[in-house]
Amino acid sequence: MEGSLVERNLDCETCLNLVRRFYLHLDRREYQQLDALMARNGVYFRPHGRPVPAGATLIEDLAEIPRTKTIVHLLTNLHAEQLAAGSIKVFGYMTVFWYDDGVPRTGPVPLGVARSIRALDIEFQKQQGTWQIKKIENVKLMEAT
Numbered sequence: 603m604e605g606s607l608v609e610r611n612l613d614c615e616t617c618l619n620l621v622r623r624f625y626l627h628l629d630r631r632e633y634q635q636l637d638a639l640m641a642r643n644g645v646y647f648r649p650h651g652r653p654v655p656a657g658a659t660l661i662e663d664l665a666e667i668p669r670t671k672t673i674v675h676l677l678t679n680l681h682a683e684q685l686a687a688g689s690i691k692v693f694g695y696m697t698v699f700w701y702d703d704g705v706p707r708t709g710p711v712p713l714g715v716a717r718s719i720r721a722l723d724i725e726f727q728k729q730q731g732t733w734q735i736k737k738i739e740n741v742k743l744m745e746a747t
Contacts, residue, residue, distance in 0.1 A: 605687070614682035616733050617690045617726045624735065625675040625696070633664045641727055641734035649720075649740065656735075671702040672711045677722070688728040696720045696740060719744040 605613070620639055627636035640646070640656035647653050654663045667673070680694035698718045701711040720740040727736045 610684050613728075613733065614684060614690060617682050617692055617724075618680050620726070620733060620735060621680060621692050621694070621722070621724055622677060624738065625677060628664070629673055629675060631664075631667070633661045636664070637661050639735050640738075641729065641736050644735050645737050646735075647737070647739040649742075668702060669706050670704050671700055672707060673698065673700040680722075690726040690728075690733070692722065692724040692726070694722045695743075696722055715746050717746050718742050 624636055624639050627633070627639070637656055637660050640660065642656060644656040645653045646656070646660055648663070654660050676697040676699070678695045678697070680692060682690055682692045684690050696719070697716045698720065699713065700717055701714060720742050723737075723739045723741070724735060725737040726733050728734075
């Protein structure tokens with residue numbers, strides 16, 4: 603692999619921060635900022651496994667999430683691994699909470715049980731000196747009954 607240990611660690615930390623930013627933008631409905639983190643050939647596998655390509659299609663798809671639904675993604679145990687020069691993979695867990703009573707809300711909403719726990723599998727590629735999300739996928743491990 604190219605680069606010193608320090609450079610590789612900085613690259614891994616950069617990708618971990620990009621994962622955090624992706625889900626923060628998703629929770630805040632900042633879909634254009636979220637899409638800007640994606641490679642142009644990037645794909646986001648939505649929770650039900652449907653692949654959505656980066657760009658206008660992704661922004662339009664996410665805009666269909668009901669405005670009455672408040673979603674929070676809690677990320678834990680994130681780990682980044684450089685597989686080759688210009689390629690990093692991030693693994694971790696995500697606990698998903700959401701609330702939707704059909705009414706648009708601002709501020710706090712009632713906290714219920716976690717809706718699901720998911721395993722994250724995210725691939726990054728470095729293009730023109732910038733790390734971008736190539737593939738973001740999650741697999742349901744547990745679901746509220």
